[in-house]
Amino acid sequence: MLQYILRRLLYMIPTLILISILVFVVIQLPPGDFLTSYIAQLQQSGESVDLETIAALKARYGLDKPLWQQYFVWIWNMLHGDFGRSLLWNRPVKELIGERLVLTFVVSFCTVIFIWVVSFIIGVYVATHQYSFGDYVAAILGYLGLATPNFMLALIILWFAYAYFGQNLSGLFSPEYLEAPWSWAKFIDMMKHIWVPVIIVGTSGTAGLIRTLRANLLDELNKPYVLTARAKGLREWKLIFKYPLRIAMIPFISTVGWTLPFLVSGALISSIVLNLPIVGPLYLSALQNQDMYLAGSFLLFLSLLTLLGTLISDILLAWVDPRIRFE
Numbered sequence: 063m064l065q066y067i068l069r070r071l072l073y074m075i076p077t078l079i080l081i082s083i084l085v086f087v088v089i090q091l092p093p094g095d096f097l098t099s100y101i102a103q104l105q106q107s108g109e110s111v112d113l114e115t116i117a118a119l120k121a122r123y124g125l126d127k128p129l130w131q132q133y134f135v136w137i138w139n140m141l142h143g144d145f146g147r148s149l150l151w152n153r154p155v156k157e158l159i160g161e162r163l164v165l166t167f168v169v170s171f172c173t174v175i176f177i178w179v180v181s182f183i184i185g186v187y188v189a190t191h192q193y194s195f196g197d198y199v200a201a202i203l204g205y206l207g208l209a210t211p212n213f214m215l216a217l218i219i220l221w222f223a224y225a226y227f228g229q230n231l232s233g234l235f236s237p238e239y240l241e242a243p244w245s246w247a248k249f250i251d252m253m254k255h256i257w258v259p260v261i262i263v264g265t266s267g268t269a270g271l272i273r274t275l276r277a278n279l280l281d282e283l284n285k286p287y288v289l290t291a292r293a294k295g296l297r298e299w300k301l302i303f304k305y306p307l308r309i310a311m312i313p314f315i316s317t318v319g320w321t322l323p324f325l326v327s328g329a330l331i332s333s334i335v336l337n338l339p340i341v342g343p344l345y346l347s348a349l350q351n352q353d354m355y356l357a358g359s360f361l362l363f364l365s366l367l368t369l370l371g372t373l374i375s376d377i378l379l380a381w382v383d384p385r386i387r388f389e
Contacts, residue, residue, distance in 0.1 A: 146355030166340035177267040185275030207269030213331040232337040282306030323367040
């Protein structure tokens with residue numbers, strides 16, 4: 063086991079190097095760069111930009127160097143804890159991501175817990191009550207959850223709350239707490255608002271896991287070892303939770319690989335619709351403005367979390383299912 067983990071960790075090094083090259087190339091693919099857009103904005107506002115100013119701006123942002131040199135400077139500084147300076151916000155990338163990371167983690171963590179708890183309870187119920195009224199209701203709601211985009215559901219809920227109850231459910235805080243320092247009252251206010259993005263973002267994930275858990279559990283319940291245990295007089299719920307449910311839970315464990323990056327990235331479009339102060343909108347603006355240091359650092363961080371999540375998922379799968387062996 064230890065040798066397997068160490069080998070996988072060593073494999074991550076060349077994988078991250080290749081990912082960093084791809085990330086840097088992809089960000090540079092659109093025509094122009096941040097400086098081109100910035101100069102165009104200055105000219106539209108009526109400011110004149112001479113050649114000396116353009117050269118000074120290129121030297122300031124490091125855009126006067128060849129692309130390969132920009133890449134190595136970016137990687138070298140990142141290894142020393144310097145993720146670069148955002149060209150769009152003119153602030154260190156570490157500060158920009160850090161100040162929104164806590165709220166992003168709280169929202170995403172609550173969403174993951176909501177998805178797992180609801181999916182587990184409903185999935186077990188519908189599998190053990192096949193073709194019942196509850197099974198049909200869960201199936202209908204599941205198909206609706208899978209078919210309805212999260213951002214559309216967010217728009218519907220926001221409109222319904224404002225049109226019929228006069229409530230604005232966007233954001234994570236009430237207006238009086240937006241700029242206020244952290245306190246117990248501000249935390250309680252956030253908890254009053256957080257249920258909206260949790261339910262909206264978690265709808266599709268919950269619907270998908272319910273159907274997956276139901277199908278896997280039904281398949282296990284019809285296998286000979288379950289029939290044998292039932293014939294020996296083992297209690298039904300003890301039988302279900304001890305044997306078939308352990309195998310049917312594999313889809314939950316296999317999703318750990320994408321859960322870790324989800325805790326940081328969250329739902330991008332839904333966060334914009336709901337006006338959430340998390341890293342999703344910041345990441346989108348970095349891509350739109352070719353802010354290579356901010357967007358590149360964010361993508362590389364998500365890639366690292368995906369690799370770590372996949373490793374954790376593989377280890378947990380082998381622990382849950384003895385049939386899986388690393389060899």
